[in-house]
Amino acid sequence: MTVHSRKDAEALDAADPLAPLREHFDLPEGVIYLDGNSLGPPPRSALKRLHETAHNHWGKDLIKSWNTAGWIDLPKTCGAKIATLVGADPNDVIVCDSVSVNIFKLASALLKLHPGALAYEQDEFPTDGYILQGLANLTNSPLIKLNHQGGPVEAFAGGASVLIKSAVHYKTAAIADIAAWEAEAGKAGAVIIWDLSHAAGVINLDLEAAGARFAVGCGYKYLNGGPGAPAFVYAQRKAAEKLNQPLSGWMGHAHAFDFAGDYAPGEGVKRFACGTPPILSMSVLDAALDVFADIDMSAVEAKAKALGDIFLLRAQKLSLESVSPGIGESRGGHVSLKFKDGYAVVQALIARGVIGDFRTPDLMRFGFAPLYLGYSDVWDAADAFEQVMTSESWNAPEFITRKAVI
Template identity: 50%
Template sequence: MPESSYPKSLDDAIAFDAADPLSEARAAFSIPDNLTYLVGHSLGPVTHNALKALERAAQADWRNDLVGSWNTANWIDLPTLLGAPIAKLIGVNADEVVVCDSVSINLFKLVGAIARAYGSEARIIVEQCEFPTDQYILERLSEQMRLDFVRAPAQTGFENLQRGDIFVRSLVDYRTAEVADVVEMEALAAQAGAVVVWDLSHASGILNLQLADWGAKFAVGCTYKYLNGGPGAPAFIYVSADHVDELETPLAGWLGHAEPFGFSDHYVAAPGVTRFVAGTPPILSMTALKGALDVFDQLSLADIEAKVQRLGDMCLATFAALGLRSNSPPIGIRRGGHVSLIHTDGYAFSQALAKAGFKTDFRTPDTVRFGLCPLYLSYSDVWRAMQTLSAILESEIYLQPEYAVRAKVT
């Protein structure tokens, strides 16, 4: 690897690419020609193995074996089978993660179960900057359980914690890519008699997570971003084995029963984290995810995180050189898998970049996010994206009316 901490020229970028231990991972993905895809933080691209898994599930299993595929293709065990490779990616035991439902539903189930265990002491705390759906779900859950709901100012949620508090926090901020200090926050929570529930949606698959070593006990996360599970892919729940037997899910469902095919009138929780499975798993989405996760088998999370930091530093250096503002952690400071550019014409920037073959996304009111997934993006790709941004800014092409027309999804 070159001595420079990040590429500062096209020649540097080419040299970094030549020494990149992740360079072969790009071949696992099916990405359109002439497109540099900088939106893996929102929806990861499809892998060849995911497409093959979908084809096999539809043509061989569903088409030929029909309902028998619950046994012959082991559909029934997919929630736990998929939990094991995800557990490896977040640094916990294989039997502590289960794949099911969505992040919103899983957050409802997990926080509801913890609150039920705490009883009347429980308060649910989020910060004002938290991802909106987390806030919506938790506020409504608080109303239903008649618990205090606290929406704390940004960066203050871990202050003044008290016994019974349940603090829900994204490990990586969806706007800025700031990374929370898990060890510090877990220590503060433990000292107060509180717990933290982590949302890993912008962290899993892009950072070298070691949740067990860091003291984290509870988490949820999605699989359609850096895990490349596809649109609508199911989410996951992590509960430390030391705590799972204390919890009762508020959404008791058939496949979370200890003996689902015993057809008992009364619910008995399955052992371990499987109790958080509720309804029938989305089998086609799960098989796509199973194929997608294969890409991580031979890769180092340390290499993934190191590369994403260099790609981000390269972007931030370009922003600074162009006089543009970012709210992401500065060069040399740990961040998640994207960097954010702040500009009043941000939406127009994103549209002009897309027309030039560089797909980003936009978050109101003024944020362009550049997703920097290192599995399929090279240093040269990102260097060219930054040069294109510079050309768009210099030419002022983004001021053309066509780039101001807002789509429903930005």
């Protein structure tokens, strides 16, 4: 339904099966948090787990916790939880390192099997391109920068051998048709690494059904794993077994504690583990993922879109241009609006307790995470937004002057 009033929003909240999930979070008073697409807030269970891991395990059981608290298995147990959210086999996801590092692992391993050009879209999240630039330089491989507007046919016509592509675009929140892209990749004998950073935990992914074989993703956005939470790698078992990734650290070894002289990759996706994982951060992610247990991800995706629709409709009335898919269209969890002084507007909103972010040069980005935001919250945020825009209260020295780094 179209939301024309706060009453409409309240009615949707009352009927929302996801509304009780809000209780998992302890958000600060007076804040409407529209930046869960950048950093999710802490689930209560995650803070509890962090205390237990730090005080009881690290503090009391010390080194023994690697065995007794299951630290050694965390990359796999945590990965299995993510797998169920993205439509993968629970054995095919491992949690490790950062998105950037994981892109390098997959891209370099795939390049060995599929020699040729590395490719990415020019308007992709920067690190995706930067990492391919680094790999191309190291291996003297050709690098193709694709036009973001092009589709899969165009992408592979240029000779791309290993392509990285976001499932949900970090600026626009456009959702890629994974199956269509995989079909074209298959015809071209090429492979795709899906970047799920802005997709996992907010859209209803089914990697297996769509034929996706390789992906990376982020733990600290919609998965609420904490600032800089470890990332993940998905590699379908059969495909993974052919890969030799060069960041072959001891934790990816088939038998790490044999201390063998030569590296032997672990089974399947385990070979994408590398060094010793940051257990405090990973434990938090592991607990945060439990909030997703038994959630219908299609309901999450539908709610994210509906929340975004409310905000887009209000923005339309302010004659603001959106770069995101329109009202009623498929969309990830955020919307981005163009405004020359967007930085100042976002700062003015933050001062009023409505937290979004700004992406240079002119995008105001607002995220609508369905686990802890209600329809009324978004309505209220749109009120604040309208007031800031129409009163031009953003046009004040404390908002105009750039101070914040992120």
